[in-house]
Structure formats: structure tokens, C-alpha cells
Amino acid sequence: MIKNYLKIAWRNLIKNKAHSFINIAGLSVGLACSLLILLWVQNELSMDQYHVNGKRLYSVYETQYVDNKVEGQYSTPGLLPEELKKQIPEIEASTGITYGEENTFQVGDKILKMNGTDAGADCFKMFSIPLLQGDVQTALNSPVSMAISRKMARAFFGSPEAAIGKTIRYDNRKNFTVTGVYEDLPSTASQKYDYLLNWYNYIEENQWAKSWGNNGPATVIMLRADANPDAVEKKIRHFLDHYNTGQKKGTFTEELGLQRFGDGYLHGNFENGKPQGGRIEYVRLFTIVAIFILLIACINFMNLTTARSVKRAREIGVRKVVGAVRSVLIKQFIGESLLVTSLAVIVALVLLTLSLPVFNQITHKEIELPFYQPLFWLKLVGITLITGLISGSYPALFLSSFNPVKVLKGTLKLDSGATMFRKGLVIFQFALSVILITATIIVSRQMAYIQSKNLGYDRENLIYIPMSGELLNKYTTFKDEASRLPGIQSVTRISNTPTNIQNWTGDVKWEGKDPNVVVQFTQVSVGYDFVKTMKLKMLEGRDFSKAFPTDSVGYLINEAALKRIKYNDPIGKPLTFWEKKGAIVGVMKDFHFTSMHEQIKPLVIRLRENEKYGNVLVKTQPGKTREALAGLETLCKEINPAFPFTYNFSDQEYEKLYQNEQIVTRLSNAFAFLAVFISCLGLLGLAMFTAEQRIKEIGIRKVLGASVSSLLTLLSLEFLVLVVIALMIALPVSWYSMSKWLQGFAYRTSMQWWMFGMAGGIIVIVAMLTVSFQAIKAALVNPIKSLRSE
Known part of the structure; x- marks a missing residue:
């Protein structure tokens, strides 16, 4: 029986090549977009989650009450890591971490620039950074010791084994001994570094860091396995009161708090002095976009399949007459849906493989398709089943409900409920498309505003050269x-x-x-x-x-x-x-x-x-x-x-401040276009369905003298109403969501009516062009063909 179902499904696909192509194309593009976004979301969620002691690692942040304002930051006094470890028994290990910088290193005649940071002796005890050479206990425990990555060891010495114990000249002013070589950090590390200098060196080179009144580096602690994070946070909240004795109470107060180290990448913004929001907002946004695009693609499948219902009505009637029950027909159509979805998934994987390098370049990621992971294939099978069931459920229920007597007599009429449901799906599609287009326009305007706003200085032709x-x-x-x-x-x-x-x-x-x-x-x-x-x-x-x-x-x-x-x-x-x-x-x-x-x-x-x-x-x-x-x-x-000559352009460094927004702009542009493209396929499906349902009416009108233009207006007006309803739903939602997004900028562009008007105009024009194609095709049909059965 299953073999028979598959054979029939395959024959239907081959018989209706154009319909099958549109169906599979829309579904595969939607799946490819959704999978691409979900891979990015998975990568974002996995950042800094690879540490074995991750549940015990906490970043210390500082909340400051000053000048009638509340501000938060990760910058802390340079003396804080060691002092916390001494005074708080629940803290097993601690380290300071600087925010990274590029420095020059020399071994013999070889001079290279490397990016690195400073860290305490407990660094390798806390973080999952595998040491290839050296000892965890002694890798960073002296003022002249440093640890380097496999990459840096190969660059200077040829191998990690050859690097251990060797001397490296730092900025042509100080020698360090390589006491540890660690594995290159994974792509899921938010901060990558080729070397680690010991904390003693940092404190000595930055005398201001010896003062409790100055902040700079970050502090990370590792709690004991039995420690209660909430209790430790209460204990350290007023820790700085004992050291910043020069400040008067009530005018300037500082409090310390704890945040799980793995949460800092996604929740790095501060509101009211506490870590709240950040990149997690974009993760949530694009997760919703992925779901929306997949829903749009599924809705297309429903509409396109339903549009072919009249063609298959007699088949269903005959099957019912010879004994097929509704449950069997539902299984058959669900099976056909799963077959189409499986083909779409294969095409989507090809599209995904081709687009991933460009996507990585846009997002500055190193995402790979995890073909070697069984979990990936399980998830893919799950997505295929869910997509197939969602997209095939309504057509299966709809087609299996046909009355065989009416079908075989040729008096099949669709009830208003079925028609309204399909129209509702199209409205939903286009409402989502309008929201995406509006967001794209406003995000692009904000980025253009940032680029063109007078900063108060001239950043053009301005170069800065690091001094060393x-x-x-x-x-x-x-x-x-x-x-x-x-x-x-x-x-x-x-x-x-x-x-x-x-x-x-x-x-x-x-x-x-x-x-x-x-x-x-x-x-x-x-x-x-x-x-x-x-x-x-x-x-x-x-x-x-x-x-x-x-x-x-x-x-x-x-x-x-x-x-x-x-x-x-x-x-x-x-x-x-x-x-x-x-x-x-x-x-x-x-x-x-x-x-x-x-x-x-x-x-x-x-x-x-x-x-x-x-x-x-x-x-x-x-x-x-x-x-x-x-x-x-x-x-x-x-x-x-x-030292090698290095320089940076001020305007390029300025753009880096808005790297997240630039990524969002590019992705929004692409996904908005694809959402409109997929939605238009859905509208084409509904237009095909309507044209087939009204084929005899069109023939009669032409016989009575109706012109092509009047028929075009008749068929198009119905769809224009759907688009207008979608606009009425989407525009208020767009205004609210984008006004919330713009509030994240102290200096921002204003939302103007033409931005929403442009989004509406784009949708109306594209929708009407899509409908007009099918409407003109239906209006040009010879009425003899449509009325010959009468």
C-alpha cells in the first residue's frame, strides 16, 4: 500500500511539473533560510559554553550609583581577583582578564603581531583550555612566564614541543619564557587570544591598576562545587566599601554582582546597573524570523496543493466509491506531503551548502554543516516530519472531505469556511512580509543615519598608528x-x-x-x-x-x-x-x-x-x-x-562599533526579500485556485462581451483586499516593534509615514504583479474550452 501511495505521489509530481517545481522551490527556499538561521542561533547559544566548569564560573560586574544615575560595567579594580579569592572562602579560583590587544613579538629575525590578553595563574584551572605543553599549576605563576597557542608556537618555533622553555621578546623591551602551550581556542570562544601574559606583568606595567579607585580589567571567579552563588553574591555586594574608603557614602556607591560567565556573550548590555539584554535580542528576533519563514513556506504548500484540488476531485471521488475511507486518504495525502518535503529538504541542503560561505562572511562566523553529528540528522528528520505534517495537514483534511456524489456529478462547490481559511493564510503571510520589509527599511535608515550624522569631528582620511x-x-x-x-x-x-x-x-x-x-x-x-x-x-x-x-x-x-x-x-x-x-x-x-x-x-x-x-x-x-x-x-x-608598520582607518573602526546592527541589516534585507518571494508563490497558488474555480464564470462573461481588462480587475480586486487587510494588521505591529528597537540608540532617526508607505507600496505592487500574471492567463483562455462541457 505504501509503495502504491509513493508511486501515485511521484506520478502526480511528474505530471504537474510546473506546479511541483513551484511547490518544491518555495518549500526548499523556506527550509534553507530557516536552517541557516537556526544554525546561526545554535552557534550563538553555544558561545562560551564549552568549559567543563561552566556552571561554577562567574563574571563579576560592578553597579555604580553616581551623579543621580545607575550604571553597570564589567570593568573592575585590577587588585580585585586576588583579594576576592583571599577573603571569600567559597571562591576556589579567580583571575583577571584584560580585553585583549595586539602586540609585537620577536624570536631571532622573525617579528610578528599577535593578539592576546593578560590572565592570572588560575586561568588554566578555571577554563577548558587544554595544555599541550607545560603544567596547569605553573604555566602562569611567575612575572616572566607566558603561555602561547598552538598557532603561535608553530609560527615561531615550528611545533608546541619546540616552544616550551624558549624566550620571546615582547615589544622589544622585555623577555618572556614560554611555560605553557595551549590548544587553539574553538570557534565558540567569544574572546580569542594567541598568547596569555601573567597577571603580575599587567599590574606592574599599569601602575594605576594598583589603586582600588581605578577600574579596567574584568574579574572572573570559580566557586567551589558546594557553594551557593546567591549567598556569595550577597557576601561580595558591598565588598568594595572596605577598600574605597575615600568616597563618601550616599554620593558614590559601588556594588558587586555575579553573572554566569557563559551568559555574558548574549547578555552583555546593562540596564539599571544589571546585565540585561544584548545579542540575545537578535537571537530571539531571528528565531522568530526562521519560524515565520518556515510557516510562510508551509502556507504556500497548503495553498498550492489546494489549488490543484479540483484537478484531483474525481480521483478522490472514485477512490471513495470503491471503498477508500477518509483516514486512508488522509494518510495518502500526508505521505505525498512528506515526499515533497523530503525532496525540498534535499534541495534546501544544497542551497544551504552553497550559501553558507557567504553567510559566514556576513556574520563573521565559522559555522559548518555538522553532517558528521547524528544529532544533526535526527533534528533534520524531525524538521522534515514537522514541516510535512504542518504543510500537508490542511490539504489532506480538505481533499479527503469531498463528497463523492457531488464530485462525480460535477457539482462540487467549496464552502465559505474553506475559502476564508485559505485567504486568512495569505493575509498572515503578507502581514509577516510587511513587518520584515518595514523593519528592513527602518534598520537601514538608522544605519544610514549613523553613517551620515555629523560626529563633531572629521573621521575621513584619519589614520591612527598604534605606538610601540x-x-x-x-x-x-x-x-x-x-x-x-x-x-x-x-x-x-x-x-x-x-x-x-x-x-x-x-x-x-x-x-x-x-x-x-x-x-x-x-x-x-x-x-x-x-x-x-x-x-x-x-x-x-x-x-x-x-x-x-x-x-x-x-x-x-x-x-x-x-x-x-x-x-x-x-x-x-x-x-x-x-x-x-x-x-x-x-x-x-x-x-x-x-x-x-x-x-x-x-x-x-x-x-x-x-x-x-x-x-x-x-x-x-x-x-x-x-x-x-x-x-x-x-x-x-x-x-x-x-616592529612591523600597522595602521587603522578611523572610519572603519567607527563602523565596527555597529557590527551587530550591520549584520542585522544585511540579514534583514535578504530574509525580507525571500519572505516576499515565498509569499508571492502563496498568492500565486490562491490565484490559480480562484481561476480554476471561476473558469466557467470567466468563459460566460467573455461570451457576454467582457473585456480582458474588466476580467483582470474582477480577479485582482479580491486579492488587493487581502493585501490591504494584511497591511492594516502589520503596520501597527511594525511601528511598535521598531520604536522599541530604536530606543536602544541615544541618537536615532525618526520613524516617518513614508517608511510604512514604502513597505505597503512594495507589497501591493509585487502582489498585484503576481496576481495579474495568473489573472491575464485566465482571462485570455478561449471560452469554448471552458464551456465545452456544458
Whole structure:
């Protein structure tokens, strides 16, 4: 019997090639999209979940109550990891982790740039980082020890075995001994590093990290197996009160909290000082999109199969007459649905294999199809069964319900309930499509707004060069020589990157300041010509100048800082920063120095022409960037021969701040197009069904003199009503959901009526073109063919 069902199903597919192609194409595209999204979702959910001690690993975050605001961050004092381990018995191990940086390493004549971080001696006890060479207990336990990855060991020494015990020169100023070689981190690690320097080195090189009042690195702890995380969190909540004794209670308070380490990647945003939201929002969003696209594809199958019902009505009538019961017919049609779904899954896997490299490039992932995992095939079989049952259930129930007497007499009429159900499915399809199109338009507008908004400085033709080696000691020489190179406008320096200045302090004082109130200021150090190079606008005063020796204790502030300080005539007024008394020399117009997710904060800029870290900022002349880079590379090789020449463009680094949004934009564009494409296949199915049902009516109207245009209007108007209903449902939902999304930006574009009008217009035009094709085809049929049975 099953063999017979499959044979009949196959014959129907072959007999109706065009119908079968549309059916399988729509379903396979929907399945491919859904599987692609679900693979990405699975990858996101698996990030940082590979650690054996994952349930005991916790990140420590800090909630700050300051200046009538509540803020949260992962940055903690550099001394916190060791002190927590000493004072809290439930903490078995702890480590500080820096946020990673690129440094230069040298072995013999080989010089390479590597990305890495700093970590404590407990690192290998806590995290599942397999050591290929060395001992877990001693890999990072001395000031001159470091651990490197298999990749770095091969690059410098040829193999992990050859690397152990060898010496590596770090930034041409310090030697480290390789005491451990670990396996390259998996693709599911959120932070990848080629080397680990010990924590002693970090504390010694960053003297500010020895102060409890300064925050920077992250702190991760591992609790004992029998420890209660909630009890530990209560115990450490006011831990910093015993160390930050200089701050007055009530004006500035800090609390510590715990978050599972594996949750930080997806829940990395802070609201009211607590970790809430983050990438998890996009995971949820695209999970819903995957389900919606699969539903749209299933709805297509229902409509397209139902559209062929009249063709198979006599077959069903004959089967019922010779004894087929309804349950047998349902099984037959479900079986046909599963066959079509299985074919669609095969096509979907081919499409998935072809599109995965492009998808990985867009999402910056390393996702692979897990063909070797039995669980993957079990899930695929499950998706096939569910999709087949969902898409085939309604056609099976509908077709098996035909009355054989009416069918064989040729008087088959479909009840209004069946018609309304199919129309409801089309409305649902197009409502989802409108939501996706509207979201795509608004997300694209927000990204365009971010790209085009005046940041308060000119990020075009702005290059920054990381300072290392002799550049630190010979910066003045480099600046003088670089300024004379062709294609270069000006040169300065900055302690951070200009697109992401995050360092802050509460140690700023001025005349009239309430001593009981702590105000947070972002701070950065720069060199001469900073305002000129960045092309900042000065509201009052001037830039730092060599003509004024007192500028060594002078300060530049922005508008936001002036609003907090409240000086009426700020130039020359006293300002004390980190206990260094000085004066304000200039007030700048506010400019964006972090992403537009955040409001512009009060900023204090101090002069440090000879700071021992940071970046050189170079402004090139328009159209001469390539020439300027060639000159800078030659100059760097002369002054700093032990280090490779590296640089970054400010506008590219700015775009990295919105990497998640850019990924969402590209994916939204693709999935919105595919959703509309699949929905139009569903509309085509309903148009085919309607044309077949009204074929005799169309013939009679043509005999009575109806024109093709009038028939086209008659057939199209019904579908236009469905699209309009879909718009009425979708537009309010789109407005609400996108307004919530835009609230995540402190600076955002406004939602305007034309955005929703454009989405509606696109859907109406595409839908009408789809319907018109089938309507014209039906209207052009010779009435003799449609009426010859009468």
C-alpha cells in the first residue's frame, strides 16, 4: 500500500511539473533560510559554553550609583581577583582578564603581531583550555612566564614541543619564557587570544591598576562545587566599601554582582546597573524570523496543493466509491506531503551548502554543516516530519472531505469556511512580509543615519598608528618628520582610539563644586595639534599650544562637561584633575567619542605629549592617502625597525562599533526579500485556485462581451483586499516593534509615514504583479474550452 501511495505521489509530481517545481522551490527556499538561521542561533547559544566548569564560573560586574544615575560595567579594580579569592572562602579560583590587544613579538629575525590578553595563574584551572605543553599549576605563576597557542608556537618555533622553555621578546623591551602551550581556542570562544601574559606583568606595567579607585580589567571567579552563588553574591555586594574608603557614602556607591560567565556573550548590555539584554535580542528576533519563514513556506504548500484540488476531485471521488475511507486518504495525502518535503529538504541542503560561505562572511562566523553529528540528522528528520505534517495537514483534511456524489456529478462547490481559511493564510503571510520589509527599511535608515550624522569631528582620511617600540621614545622626531611628508596635513597623539574613549574618573574638582557629589567624567590624554587633526570646533578658548608652558596642567572640556561644571566664563578658571591643579584652556563643541547607543558624556582632555602608550593620529590630504601611507611606512621602518608598520582607518573602526546592527541589516534585507518571494508563490497558488474555480464564470462573461481588462480587475480586486487587510494588521505591529528597537540608540532617526508607505507600496505592487500574471492567463483562455462541457 505504501509503495502504491509513493508511486501515485511521484506520478502526480511528474505530471504537474510546473506546479511541483513551484511547490518544491518555495518549500526548499523556506527550509534553507530557516536552517541557516537556526544554525546561526545554535552557534550563538553555544558561545562560551564549552568549559567543563561552566556552571561554577562567574563574571563579576560592578553597579555604580553616581551623579543621580545607575550604571553597570564589567570593568573592575585590577587588585580585585586576588583579594576576592583571599577573603571569600567559597571562591576556589579567580583571575583577571584584560580585553585583549595586539602586540609585537620577536624570536631571532622573525617579528610578528599577535593578539592576546593578560590572565592570572588560575586561568588554566578555571577554563577548558587544554595544555599541550607545560603544567596547569605553573604555566602562569611567575612575572616572566607566558603561555602561547598552538598557532603561535608553530609560527615561531615550528611545533608546541619546540616552544616550551624558549624566550620571546615582547615589544622589544622585555623577555618572556614560554611555560605553557595551549590548544587553539574553538570557534565558540567569544574572546580569542594567541598568547596569555601573567597577571603580575599587567599590574606592574599599569601602575594605576594598583589603586582600588581605578577600574579596567574584568574579574572572573570559580566557586567551589558546594557553594551557593546567591549567598556569595550577597557576601561580595558591598565588598568594595572596605577598600574605597575615600568616597563618601550616599554620593558614590559601588556594588558587586555575579553573572554566569557563559551568559555574558548574549547578555552583555546593562540596564539599571544589571546585565540585561544584548545579542540575545537578535537571537530571539531571528528565531522568530526562521519560524515565520518556515510557516510562510508551509502556507504556500497548503495553498498550492489546494489549488490543484479540483484537478484531483474525481480521483478522490472514485477512490471513495470503491471503498477508500477518509483516514486512508488522509494518510495518502500526508505521505505525498512528506515526499515533497523530503525532496525540498534535499534541495534546501544544497542551497544551504552553497550559501553558507557567504553567510559566514556576513556574520563573521565559522559555522559548518555538522553532517558528521547524528544529532544533526535526527533534528533534520524531525524538521522534515514537522514541516510535512504542518504543510500537508490542511490539504489532506480538505481533499479527503469531498463528497463523492457531488464530485462525480460535477457539482462540487467549496464552502465559505474553506475559502476564508485559505485567504486568512495569505493575509498572515503578507502581514509577516510587511513587518520584515518595514523593519528592513527602518534598520537601514538608522544605519544610514549613523553613517551620515555629523560626529563633531572629521573621521575621513584619519589614520591612527598604534605606538610601540621606539615610536614611544621618538614620538617627537616621528611627528616632525611625518609632518613634512607629502599628503599629510597634521599629526598628533591620543591615549585611546578616537572612536571609543571609555576611561572615566570621578576625581575632578572645580570652584563651587559640592564636595558631597561625585560626577563622572570621561578622560583622555592627547598631544599638541589634537583639535586641528580631529577638526574639532572650539566654542571658547584654544587648543593646547607649545607657546603656553602652563598647558602641561591645562585642560580641554566639552559642552557636556561645562554643563556639569557650570562656569559662566570658563576660560582660565581652575580645574583639578587627579589632584593636579590647572585651568581650563578651551571648550569644544560636543563630539561623539563612543557609539550612538550612548549619550555624549562630560569629557576632560589633558595634555601628555610624552605618554608611554596610545596611538599616533595622522590626518591625510584628500586623495593622497596612499602616498601618505607609503611615506609613513618608510619612516616607521627607519625609526622603529624592530616592529612591523600597522595602521587603522578611523572610519572603519567607527563602523565596527555597529557590527551587530550591520549584520542585522544585511540579514534583514535578504530574509525580507525571500519572505516576499515565498509569499508571492502563496498568492500565486490562491490565484490559480480562484481561476480554476471561476473558469466557467470567466468563459460566460467573455461570451457576454467582457473585456480582458474588466476580467483582470474582477480577479485582482479580491486579492488587493487581502493585501490591504494584511497591511492594516502589520503596520501597527511594525511601528511598535521598531520604536522599541530604536530606543536602544541615544541618537536615532525618526520613524516617518513614508517608511510604512514604502513597505505597503512594495507589497501591493509585487502582489498585484503576481496576481495579474495568473489573472491575464485566465482571462485570455478561449471560452469554448471552458464551456465545452456544458
